[in-house]
Amino acid sequence: MSEPTVLDYVKSIFKDWNSFQSFLQALFKREDTTQWAKPAEDVTIQLSPETDTEIVQEPPAPKSFPWRTLLVLFLALAGQQTFEPPRTSMANLGIALYIAAFGMAIWAYLRGEWTMTPVSQIEPGHEDSSIRRGPFILAILFSAATFVMMGGNKFTSLNITLWILSIVFFLRAFWLSEPRSTSLPRFDLKSFFTSTEWNIRITRSALLVFAMIAVIVFFRTYRLYDVPPEMTSDHAEKLMDVYDITQGQFSIYFPRNTGREPLYIYLCALFAELFTGTSFLTLKVVAVIGGLLTLPYIYLLGKEFGSTRIGLLAVLFAGIGYWPSVIERFGLRISFYPLFAAPTLYYIIRGLRRENRNDFILAGIALGIGLNGYTPFRIMPFVVVALFGVYLLHARDWQARKQSMIWLGLLAFTSFIFFIPLARYMIEFPDMFVYRAFSRLSTVERPLPAPLWQLIPLNLWNAAKEFNWYNGDIWVHSIPGRPALDIVSGALFLLGVTLMLIRYVRSRSWMDLMLLLAVPFFQMPSILSLAFPEENPSLNRTGAAIVPVFLLVAIGLDTLLNSIHLREKANGESIMSENRRAMGQRPLLAGSIFILLFLFSFAQNYNLVFHTYYDQYRASAWNSSEMGAVMKGFMDRGGSVDQVWIVPFPFWVDTRLAPFWAGAPGRDIAIAPDNIPATVELSGDKLFMFTLDDAVTMSELKRLYPQGTLSQFHSAVPAHDFYVYQIPASQ
Template sequence: MDESKEPTVLDYVKALLMPWKGKPPALSAKQPTADQSLVEPKEDLSTSPDITTLEMKVEEKGEPVVFPSSAEERLKLPIGWRTLLAFVLAVIGQSFLEPPRQQVSVALIFYGLAVVALIFAVISKEWLLAEYADHTATPMAVTVNRNPILLSLPLLLLAFIFFSGNRFTTLNLTLWLAGTISLVAGFYLPSRTRLSLKSKIRSFFLAPQVIIRITPWSILVLLAIGLVVFFRFYRLSEVPGEMFSDHAEKLMDVADVLQGQTSIFFPRNTGREAIQMYLTALIAIVAGTKLSFMSLKIGTALAGVLTLPFIYFSGREIGGNRVGLLAFVLAGVAYWANVIARIGLRFPLYPLFAAPTLYFLVKGLKYRSRNDFIWAGIFLGLGLHGYSPARLVPMVVVAAVIIYLIHRQSEGNRREAVIALILLAITSLAVFLPLLRYALSDPEMFAYRALTRLGETETVYPAPVGIVFLNNLWKSMIMFFYKNGNIWVHSIPNRPALDVISAALFFLGSTLVVIRYIRQRHWLDLFLLVSIPLLMMPSILSLAFPEENPSLNRSGGAIIPVFILAAVGLDAVIRSIERRYSNGYQRIIPLGVTALLIFFISSANYDLVFRQFDRQFMAGAWNTSQIGAVIRGFSEAQGNPDTAYVVPYPHWVDTRLVGINAGFPLKDYALWPDQFETTLSETRAKLFVINPRDEDAVHKLQELYPTGWLYFYDVELEGKDFLLYFVPPAGTEDGTVQP
């Protein structure tokens, strides 16, 4: 090394990897020291020319040491084989947990060996997970704008009064929005860059020009967006291919909205929050998909996509831009996240609002930013209008603040955190106000579904409640590696929630974060780990029906920390390669390994979503779309949709779904056998759809209509066949009219 040249930071940041002989010269005054921020999100160096620069605090026995920076010297470094070995061992262990074999004892052996390898990686200073440095932030401002706040109080009070009757009206919506905006305006701090932004806008209009800068990072981001959009929308009309009864309930609620019934809470089918109903109604009109399964699926797929940017932002706060982008991709292609986003029910609304709530909460605590707490409160309040598991997100918020307070000794920090929590609560309460009014007027209906799972409203606990809780907790915490439950409509029963590689990366990332917490005791690491069971509590607390736990839908909020930790694990694997190959053309090696791993992960999840889940879902769902198509064809041929009927049979098709699929969403095609005689006065052609096992219905129809024709409709899927009994119009009994 040329001693005449001033040492760069690059010479110091590698010291934990391999100490070098000789005493280094002193650091330049312009260079960052160990107590300066290394995790400033706006200057994340994972995208800079040397991605290893400034990644770790460097101190070896009180003195920094020099690390070789030339390509020739770096080639002498061994690859991070211990970290790679831990990853490979975890992948092998997880492969033994894949159905159908699931050899738990063998998997535990390999996972144990992976832990040993990680410990040796840490001891040998091979561990490459960047540590935190506290961000230097100015104290949070305590000033408020009193006039908007004073204005908001009567507006919100009047809105609360006029929200009676479980209806949104022009008046109460105007009062609520005006009051909420006034409240936020009173607490929100103006941006310091507002004037410069105005200047930029003015300059643009004076001399319009658009500069597009294409960098390797922007190309990676575009590729990542394309990949996750593909996974969310590819074959959306086919996967899943059938509705079940819950979809009928949702579309009936949407029909109510389209007919002018603007409810705050929809009490049908044990009660539902409002956001999905209004979103689907909007899509039905704008996209022209009307009252259909596709309208539901477009809305939930969009929710799944919009969750991902906030997973990226949160991952960036944990480990920089690269961790954020990796979390974005892993969550975007994941079977778990894709299935709950495609099913057409409210499931993805839980992570959709939990993700920005947690992101702004962490950012607010980290940088002592009041505006971020306000945004967290807004998204928390909106989430409560989305999907009932979001009612436990306030518990996660409180837990985050408590963990922050425990790790912060400064009285000023603690006081600011408490004030910020109060501000967040006030904001979320204002946004939640319409549903709060309903909850107070009809608490039994509002809490009914939660109480049936948490309490003994419908059944008694199968065991002492403490034992049930601990058992549920254990099953939920191992679902990533073992079994994600047995609910076929939104999961592949009894398989891990993660694919083999993602599960191994999640294990690796979780272990590394635990080690980092032990070494540094940073509050964010502990919160990241604790948030997983907290966000899964809606599933864990199914104490009266423990067979419903674990469930991917009620655990959906845990998607956020789980895939951030998996990204941390993948980032550690990449770093273990970069410690040797990160200069010049050598960067192709870690980049190629990353691309290969993402390819394998994407392929595995493609198979899980578009083959395995699709196949088992269609085997379990009733083929109401085929029956609906038959009735639609009959209606077009005969010019009449009112003389087709579906004869109900236990545990068979939902006749409301037949009407939706036939293009008549408000028509229930059910006609029970004891109602057959009511059709005798009808002279037009008639079509009866019958379950093949319903011999009594067939015999009764043959007695009533001896000139009718019975057809067996053969379906490719086993057990999905059905019978058609066609009755020709009156006066054509000679058989000249064909069905």
């Protein structure tokens, strides 16, 4: 062994955090530190008998304290903190902190301190190209008959029956019967109910999952009735459509207010009939259910990208996120975008990984149903093609590329079967079907404010800032001017993106690139708002990005916990089972950091949803609920529902909302000032509501009904008072 050199002495000091800390302590105590210097460990060099090349066997990586990891986390959190509103000049410091965090993360990754959980292994499958000809022919015939019978924008018993038969025969023609897995436990339902005793096993992991579910359900449903408290014109449009269904009008596409797809409307109508009536709560509950049903697929995607823990972390942080919560609580179809984007992405990735035809049928089902849900989902067919393009660039050979194109065709065919009713409407009424999307994409509604070469990069940049800087200015379903993510999720998201980029550069995995590109792909409905670039970004049109964004959040956190709890040898073998006494504090440290991050994230999101969002929404929305209460009180006193009116005024309340609050849905109680004299001929009590700014209406009512009673309704919200003018039957 050679004598130690100066370089060996320096290396012994800076090889890890413990060595550096001990050196400082020894230096402070004036102890001799030269004995620390040891010569570099010998490196064994062998010759490979097959190739005569040198094989260098290096010593195992040191099990040092993960100071780089903790520094990365601290820098990222500090950087994201500076991006919180109100922003100051400190935001520039935040950019520098993030750059330092990224550099430190790259260093930690290259040093082996950051350990990413590997993605699921590719499972080459045996593709069966067989098709059951009889069911396939019947599927084609019934599909054609369905398309013909879906005319006139109306669902009937006949065309729905034909549609269901076409779906059944199509699935019968293409679905492959798979042998039941022997690894799955068999469940005897009869024995379960006839048994005199049940043995229930409760594990720690099961309790943790149950606690996680309870936290998420609480966060998504707590104060659902009053957060947000008021409806807008969008809600009036949806409730009018729901009311039409309850009155027997079964439309395929609802053309009111530039049009909307049927799935959400029919589910709301069903829920209204069974539970809550045609109300704001109905719209909220169905939207929240859509959001909750998205979470299992986020979990499954997390498993595809590494482990159960990644899936659970993604679900947990998405479950308590301010962004998913407010777009659901607003009570529109927004949550149906991620609801069907998640399974579409999941089955495509799993299908390509397992080479299984059934997965692409399931992806086609999710795609086809999703097209019946929310207009921004129409970007998904293009996203699907792009995702297959990513796979083609990484496919191992020509046969794999050819097979993937067959799968893409099957996926498209499947989705069309579920899209047939809207496809018929699109052919029959093309202008109405495409108007909403093209009003943002093209010059249908107004000229483009700038050349495309300026608009597209600007919209891409604004969309990229959505998660960590600026989520738009639409107050009804966001908090204007703030990031879409909280401080913890925002920092972990950028760390996850950085790590995935590093891993992709090193491994060229198509799954990693798919996940990264899914973020801008799912944002495209907002990015393509070229005629109205001020509407980009918007949390509603980028709603499906919730899926890949929170997966990246989970990957960032999972890697962080790996680096604290677990190190790896140079050859990649886990050392968790080795030297447990030396690493005894690591699990405790990892768990403590996770709990602190979760509690901080939960507290901030809770404050954002139940205080900041609630207060700003309440101050901005007109108080139609209070007008509905006045209307209901009038009706309870014997007044006729047909003799209560609201006088419209520019930029004031929607006159269709008060009847829904009063329990008399489907009415528009607006009365123009010119039509007020016609009410004199009506007998019975009468009631008018109008804004404090409408002096013309006040003058006209006093002239026509001099014995009427004028009162000012004092709203619970400042600057939301209105006048109530009551005329007794004797007048």
